């Protein structure tokens with residue numbers, strides 16, 4: 001018997017075949033050559049393991065393989081997904097989806113030239129940092145404002161500007177890791193400051209800060225909002241107002257790392273207390289830092305608010321250039337902030353706020369509608385109670401009562417895998433070995449895709 005490897009076509013003969021013609025029309029020749037090589041390699045491996053049944057000489061299976069690999073490598077790496085986890089600010093899923101007004105502004109800024117650093121009045125060079133500044137001041141009562149790449153960057157800039165080669169006092173109860181390896185002590189040191197820890201994990205008094213300030217090398221007091229965990233029991237901490245008084249007496253600025261940036265009353269979106277930037281400034285913080293893509297519901301950015309002189313100093317720090325935001329982000333941020341001029345409009349149009357505020361009856365109705373569409377497609381499912389989370393390292397203990405659709409299937413993990421595999425990928429949650437899709441984080445208009453994807457996933461999951 002002749003060696004079947006001899007029958008495997010060459011790359012040149014495949015490229016000359018009629019089967020490869022359509023591929024050469026659709027893709028650059030170099031990519032088709034690569035794909036043909038890959039297909040040949042696979043057949044060769046099968047032949048060598050004695051596993052080939054098909055006619056290895058025919059170009060058709062090579063063309064099919066090549067087409068599959070070309071199509072697979074055309075799928076973008078960054079894709080939109082449907083979030084069925086119920087975690088509103090899911091950091092792995094890109095945190096806040098944006099309001100339509102923000103998306104429109106971002107598309108326009110991306111497509112056209114803009115006055116990013118051009119003063120239209122003067123007909124001369126302007127500053128990108130002007131664009132959101134006055135709106136931020138108007139909304140929060142701050143004297144000055146600056147937007148940079150993200151909140152971690154905002155803190156780096158603040159510490160580096162105020163306390164390079166000097167001390168920053170922080171309570172031991174606030175030396176937190178926010179997530180993704182963002183640890184306050186390391187950030188302070190990398191920013192060029194010396195960390196002056198005071199108090200203990202559970203109790204830090206005003207007196208502790210006061211003692212630390214007496215040595216004269218301390219240039220800032222930092223208070224970190226403990227957003228992602230709680231200390232309960234035998235605890236004590238100095239309030240922001242007390243620290244503000246102390247900071248003023250010693251002539252050092254008080255920096256408040258607020259994290260989540262909720263711009264409206266927490267109760268308006270069904271949450272308990274969460275300090276807003278305005279509250280923090282009113283309590284006497286000289287500088288407040290927070291994220292634009294957490295509870296604010298905007299694009300990724302970090303906001304600094306506070307005394308005009310401090311904001312000027314930060315704009316003049318060379319690090320500011322390394323942390324700057326691009327025109328697309330500024331456009332999205334400005335459009336999002338503009339919605340806050342009317343809080344009712346912000347609640348209605350900013351997806352993060354809308355999702356947080358969604359009521360149980362509304363979620364029940366949406367879950368029932370999804371379940372009945374799925375049942376009509378032959379998918380076995382039922383509506384169940386669920387608990388959504390705020391996410392983004394905020395409100396660790398808060399459970400928002402929600403409704404989910406539980407999909408019946410032989411294996412929840414296989415179903416979850418199948419849901420992630422298609423387009424758009426659907427990310428669900430597994431609860432007690434059941435796959436559930438929480439309606440709180442499914443955006444309006446995604447239901448049609450969701451029904452199709454669940455039907456596909458259920459059909460593709462092998463019955464046990």
Ligand SMILES: *Cc1c(COP(=O)(O)O)cnc(C)c1O
Nearest residue numbers: 150151152178227257258259291
């Ligand atoms: C999330 C958070 C940060 C980091 O914000 P990014 O925008 O992710 O850089 C900093 N501080 C606190 C308290 C946070 O909650």
